[in-house]
Amino acid sequence: MKRLPDEWEGSFVETVVPASQSQWRLDRYLSETDLPVTRSRIQRWIRSGAVSVNSVVVEKCGHGVSEGDVVAVTIPETPPSTAEPEPIPLDIVYEDEALLVVNKAAGMVVHPACGHAHSTLVNALLHHCGSLEQFDDPVRPGIVHRLDKDTSGLMIVAKREDAHAFLSRQLAERRIKRGYTGLAWGRFAEPSGTIDAPVGRHPRFRQRMAVVEENRGRRAVTHYRVSESMEDGSLLALALETGRTHQIRVHLAHLGHPVIGDPVYGGRHKRLAGTAPRRRPKLKKMLDVLRRQALHASELEFIHPFSGRPHSFKATLPDDMKQAVVMLSDSTCTTGP
Structure with a gap:
C-alpha cells in the first residue's frame, strides 16, 4: 500500500470538478486528482465520512459528481501502531x-x-x-x-x-453497571426519566454524534434522576443501559439540557448566551472554572473474573465539578424539579 506523506496527514484538500469529469463516480474522480493514495484507500475515506460534496458529507463511492461541484477531503491521520510506557501518575x-x-x-x-x-x-x-x-x-x-x-x-x-x-x-451483556454524575443546563420537567433514542454519526458534522433515525444509528438508552435542581442547572445521577459514543452528552442535548461546559453539544458559550443577563456574569465565572464537560463516571459495579464476587466502587466529584455545583447553587435551589 502506498504510504501517504506525513505532511498530508490531517490536512484538508478541496477541489472543483471540471466539465471534462462531470458525471464521474466520486471515487474515480478523486483517484485522478493529486492525492498520492490508491483508489481503495479513497473508497475507505468516503465510507468513513471524510469526503463532502458542496458541504454535504457523501458516503457512497458511486456518487456522481457534476461540473462545478466542490469536493472536500479531510485526510485522516494514521493512528499510532504501538504505545510506549511513560511515568505518568495514576489514581x-x-x-x-x-x-x-x-x-x-x-x-x-x-x-x-x-x-x-x-x-x-x-x-x-x-x-x-x-x-x-x-x-x-x-x-x-x-x-x-x-x-x-x-x-x-x-x-x-x-x-x-x-x-x-x-x-x-x-x-x-450489559451486566457491568456504570453510573455517572453530571451537571446539565436548566430545570427538568420530571424528577427522573429514560431517554431511548438511537445515536449515530451527525449527518453533516462527522466528528459529532447525534440522535438519528433508527436505520442510521444504534439503539441508545440513558436513565437519569435529578438529584438537585437549581435556577440555571440540575445535578443529575445517570445510568447507561447502552454505551454509545458521547451517549449521555448527545441524549441530554437532545432533551434541550446539554451538559454544562460541553463545547461540542451546545453546553458552553452557546448556552451561556441564552441565560438571563443578570445571571450571566456568575455563570461565566463558573465556566472559567469548569474547562470541560461536567460529567464524571462516579459508580462502577461488576463481577470479578476470578472470584465471581460482585465488586462495586464509587468516586467522589473532582474539584472543578464541586466548585461548579457551589457556584450554581443559591437560595432558590431545591431538591428535585
Missing part, C-alpha cells in the same frame, strides 16, 4: 492480579490515537504494570471500556487476557 482505586480500577482524570485520553500519541492512560498503565505488553492489541491493551478525554471517573482495566475476555463479555 488507582483498586488493584489485584487480574485487574485495576482507575479514577481517570479529566483531560487524559484513554489510548493513543491520531493527535494523541503520548501521555495517555495506556502509556501510564504500561509503565505501572508491564504485563499489559502481552496483549495482542498494542495500542489498547487491557482496555475494557472507554471514557471521553474530558470525562473523568472510574474505568476497569484488565491485566490478563482471560480477565479481559470475561469483563468484555459482561460489558456486551
Whole structure:
C-alpha cells in the first residue's frame, strides 16, 4: 500500500470538478486528482465520512459528481501502531492480579490515537504494570471500556487476557453497571426519566454524534434522576443501559439540557448566551472554572473474573465539578424539579 506523506496527514484538500469529469463516480474522480493514495484507500475515506460534496458529507463511492461541484477531503491521520510506557501518575482505586480500577482524570485520553500519541492512560498503565505488553492489541491493551478525554471517573482495566475476555463479555451483556454524575443546563420537567433514542454519526458534522433515525444509528438508552435542581442547572445521577459514543452528552442535548461546559453539544458559550443577563456574569465565572464537560463516571459495579464476587466502587466529584455545583447553587435551589 502506498504510504501517504506525513505532511498530508490531517490536512484538508478541496477541489472543483471540471466539465471534462462531470458525471464521474466520486471515487474515480478523486483517484485522478493529486492525492498520492490508491483508489481503495479513497473508497475507505468516503465510507468513513471524510469526503463532502458542496458541504454535504457523501458516503457512497458511486456518487456522481457534476461540473462545478466542490469536493472536500479531510485526510485522516494514521493512528499510532504501538504505545510506549511513560511515568505518568495514576489514581488507582483498586488493584489485584487480574485487574485495576482507575479514577481517570479529566483531560487524559484513554489510548493513543491520531493527535494523541503520548501521555495517555495506556502509556501510564504500561509503565505501572508491564504485563499489559502481552496483549495482542498494542495500542489498547487491557482496555475494557472507554471514557471521553474530558470525562473523568472510574474505568476497569484488565491485566490478563482471560480477565479481559470475561469483563468484555459482561460489558456486551450489559451486566457491568456504570453510573455517572453530571451537571446539565436548566430545570427538568420530571424528577427522573429514560431517554431511548438511537445515536449515530451527525449527518453533516462527522466528528459529532447525534440522535438519528433508527436505520442510521444504534439503539441508545440513558436513565437519569435529578438529584438537585437549581435556577440555571440540575445535578443529575445517570445510568447507561447502552454505551454509545458521547451517549449521555448527545441524549441530554437532545432533551434541550446539554451538559454544562460541553463545547461540542451546545453546553458552553452557546448556552451561556441564552441565560438571563443578570445571571450571566456568575455563570461565566463558573465556566472559567469548569474547562470541560461536567460529567464524571462516579459508580462502577461488576463481577470479578476470578472470584465471581460482585465488586462495586464509587468516586467522589473532582474539584472543578464541586466548585461548579457551589457556584450554581443559591437560595432558590431545591431538591428535585
